Amino acid sequence: MPIIRLMLVFLVFKSVLSGVYGNNSNSENDSKVLQMLIDCGGSVTSLRNELQDMKDKLERLRSEAATDTYIRWGRSSCPSGATTVYDGFAAGSYYTHSGAAANHICLSKKPKFNYHYSNPYKSSYIYGAEYQTYESIWNNLHNHDVPCAVCHIPRSSVIMIPGTDDCPENFKEEYRGYLMSGHHSHTAATEFVCVDGHPVTAPYSSKTDKDGTMFYFVRAKCGSLKCLPYEEGKQITCAVCSYSP
Structure with a gap:
């Protein structure tokens, strides 16, 4: 005192x-x-x-006690400060299938099959993902397969922020990049994912156009989306952030 x-x-x-x-x-x-x-x-x-x-x-x-996981799309490893749980292949439904599942998943590179149920009468299908980036900043990746990695971090509340590649106050940047999804004219529904701004190709990838599920840049369309602040045709950025007060 x-x-x-x-x-x-x-x-x-x-x-x-x-x-x-x-x-x-x-x-x-x-x-x-x-x-x-x-x-x-x-x-x-x-x-x-x-x-x-x-x-x-x-x-x-x-x-x-505060831990979480997220998928890093477009890379086969996790950023500094995160542990790679596994890396694999980005995958989803075929782009013209009307009964397709909408979400993308990160398939393991080490599949294990149960042969007892190897040939069901009816089934759904999973396809690999390809970059569809012709005549863009990622022209060299066009038609290449997309890798992914599942990352574990000693932080909580991971969020993907579309529209900016900055994280808010009290949040740590895990990675930043561009928002991508399927093409607007395709039959199959897809989800928006944040692909790393420095992407690579999946292991064993070739530049062969095999389609499957596709990753296109997402661009702003003015109307109900306000311009300004958005600008017509500009590629939408994104960031994956974790809570770190």
Whole structure:
């Protein structure tokens, strides 16, 4: 307890004692009161230190318990600070199938099959993904297969932010890139995914046009989407961010 505050409290206590005992408060009583205040000050400091230790321990436990995963599209490894759970092939439904599943998935490179159910009478199908980036900044990737990696991080609340490649305050950037999806004229529904801004091709990829599920850049279309701030035809950026206060 700071000395000035201690003296002020002491004077208040002395005033109270004078009111109770009149002017009979002597130096011995003053010393006892002052010692009591000093002891209280030490106890408060001790309690405050213990409280801070408890807060620090809780924060460490919270940090250790807060984990999450995300898919890094367009790369076969995870960024610094993240652990690669597995890497694989980006995949989805064929672009003209009307009964297609809408989501993209990251297929393992090490498949394991149960031969007991190897040939069902009816089934759905999964296809690999190709970059459809002809005459763009990624022209060299056109028709190449898309890789992916599942990443584990010691942070929580992973979000994909479309429209910007910056993360908000208290969020850490996992990676940044461009929003991609299937073509608007194709039959099959797809989802929007954030493809890394420095993409690579999948292992064993060839530049053969085999179709499957396709990754196209997403561009702004003015109308119900306000321009400004958006601009017609501009490629939409994105960022994958994790909560890191």
